Amino acid sequence: MQAISDRRAFIFGLAGVLVSARRLAQGSPSTEVRELRIDAQRLQQMLEELSTFGRPVGGSFVDGVSRVAYSDADLAGRNYVLELLRAADLEPRIDAAGNIRATRAGSVPALKPIVFGSHIDSVPSGGNFDGDLGSLAAIEVERTLHDHGIRTRHPLEVTIWSNEEGGPVGSEIAVEGPRTGDLERVFNGTAMREGLVRIGGDPARLETARLSPGSMHCYLELHIEQGGTLEKAGVPIGIVDGIVSIDEYAVEIRGAANHAGTTPMPERHNALLAAAKLIEAVQEEVTRSPGRQVGTVGQLTVTPNAPNVVPGFVRHTIEFRDLSESTLAHLGAAIRERAAQIARETGTEITIKLVVHDPPALAAPEIQRRIEAAAASLELRAVHLPSGAGHDAQFLARIAPMGMIFVPSVGGVSHSPKEFTHWSDCANGANVLLQTILRVDAA
Numbered sequence: 536m537q538a539i540s541d542r543r544a545f546i547f548g549l550a551g552v553l554v555s556a557r558r559l560a561q562g563s564p565s566t567e568v569r570e571l572r573i574d575a576q577r578l579q580q581m582l583e584e585l586s587t588f589g590r591p592v593g594g595s596f597v598d599g600v601s602r603v604a605y606s607d608a609d610l611a612g613r614n615y616v617l618e619l620l621r622a623a624d625l626e627p628r629i630d631a632a633g634n635i636r637a638t639r640a641g642s643v644p645a646l647k648p649i650v651f652g653s654h655i656d657s658v659p660s661g662g663n664f665d666g667d668l669g670s671l672a673a674i675e676v677e678r679t680l681h682d683h684g685i686r687t688r689h690p691l692e693v694t695i696w697s698n699e700e701g702g703p704v705g706s707e708i709a710v711e712g713p714r715t716g717d718l719e720r721v722f723n724g725t726a727m728r729e730g731l732v733r734i735g736g737d738p739a740r741l742e743t744a745r746l747s748p749g750s751m752h753c754y755l756e757l758h759i760e761q762g763g764t765l766e767k768a769g770v771p772i773g774i775v776d777g778i779v780s781i782d783e784y785a786v787e788i789r790g791a792a793n794h795a796g797t798t799p800m801p802e803r804h805n806a807l808l809a810a811a812k813l814i815e816a817v818q819e820e821v822t823r824s825p826g827r828q829v830g831t832v833g834q835l836t837v838t839p840n841a842p843n844v845v846p847g848f849v850r851h852t853i854e855f856r857d858l859s860e861s862t863l864a865h866l867g868a869a870i871r872e873r874a875a876q877i878a879r880e881t882g883t884e885i886t887i888k889l890v891v892h893d894p895p896a897l898a899a900p901e902i903q904r905r906i907e908a909a910a911a912s913l914e915l916r917a918v919h920l921p922s923g924a925g926h927d928a929q930f931l932a933r934i935a936p937m938g939m940i941f942v943p944s945v946g947g948v949s950h951s952p953k954e955f956t957h958w959s960d961c962a963n964g965a966n967v968l969l970q971t972i973l974r975v976d977a978a
């Protein structure tokens with residue numbers, strides 16, 4: 536029985552190869568392929584099953600998940616994903632950086648793989664959609680193609696990146712190698728070196744996990760928006776223009792600490808007053824012109840931080856994010872000017888140092904056009920938007936044409952048990968991923 540059904544599967548598979556290879560080669564998917572849809576119920580079921588690994592004791596789906604990388608829950612979730620991949624007739628492997636990868640051969644041997652996936656680790660007390668949706672939708676795409684006996688021209692490679700929330704770590708090692716001191720870093724109580732071994736990686740052979748530029752045809756990732764833009768606009772699909780650039784500044788304000796009762800107001804050099812004015816200046820400069828740029832002062836230390844002392848010293852951060860590096864440079868220049876003026880007004884000395892500059896990771900225009908076409912073919916409205924959060928895709932963009940698909944986050948909430956994306960939006964996103972892959976493959 537086994538042999539016969541195997542042979543039949545082989546013959547059907549071969550017929551599928553010939554049909555799809557011929558039709559896909561003409562530049563646009565066949566009607567049969569264009570009408571292909573993922574199984575929305577199966578996707579939901581996988582998301583619900585994955586949520587049980589790391590669920591609070593006695594909780595349910597709505598209580599979210601703590602599946603922090605290298606934990607028992609992470610290990611159990613990864614085993615679940617490995618089983619799903621095997622059930623889809625794939626042979627998953629774990630690379631030295633702990634990334635789970637599974638490749639389905641294409642019909643044209645010379646072509647490079649279309650890679651897609653996301654991550655399944657979470658922040659402590661996180662939600663059930665960040666990373667999980669993109670990972671399980673990738674597997675659902677594989678299952679759908681397998682069920683319909685459709686062979687693409689390019690190899691298809693599902694990748695579940697390790698420890699996204701801690702870096703990202705797995706995707707960074709694969710693209711750039713480990714950062715100095717990375718392996719000695721303690722993450723969630725586990726040294727990274729031991730954590731990698733725990734999940735099946737090999738810290739001594741990290742270079743074997745490296746992906747070189749041009750080694751893949753493109754990289755695609757479906758993800759929840761983690762912001763409220765799509766929900767507010769009532770649009771089901773977001774096409775990511777790119778992942779924003781980040782400039783982080785360290786600010787030091789030197790005044791003079793003095794007695795809060797005996798120092799007259801005109802004679803004070805109040806560092807915290809200067810900081811307050813500078814924080815307001817950040818708000819004003821960022822909102823001065825239209826655009827999606829954002830600016831945040833999120834960390835501040837006051838010295839001596841006592842109720843009866845005029846603050847003598849303040850250290851705080853300023854972070855600007857935008858797709859355009861020149862917008863960030865303008866904001867940096869504007870804030871330095873404002874700081875000089877505030878220092879004069881308050882009798883303080885202000886220094887501003889750029890400590891982090893992350894360049895933007897732009898999505899490839901040709902991939903964005905394929906996502907547009909895929910959404911249009913599904914009669915789903917789509918808008919372009921930047922990603923304000925970091926993703927594995929930001930590293931992949933350095934070595935391959937990258938594209939990201941966003942679906943709405945209810946209330947814009949993420950990194951919280953309250954994170955939710957309507958099941959219909961999850962299915963829409965997975966269908967856009969499927970149709971984008973088929974369009975990229977046919978091009």
Ligand SMILES: [Zn+2]
Pocket residue numbers: 654665666699758926
């Ligand atoms: Zn994520």
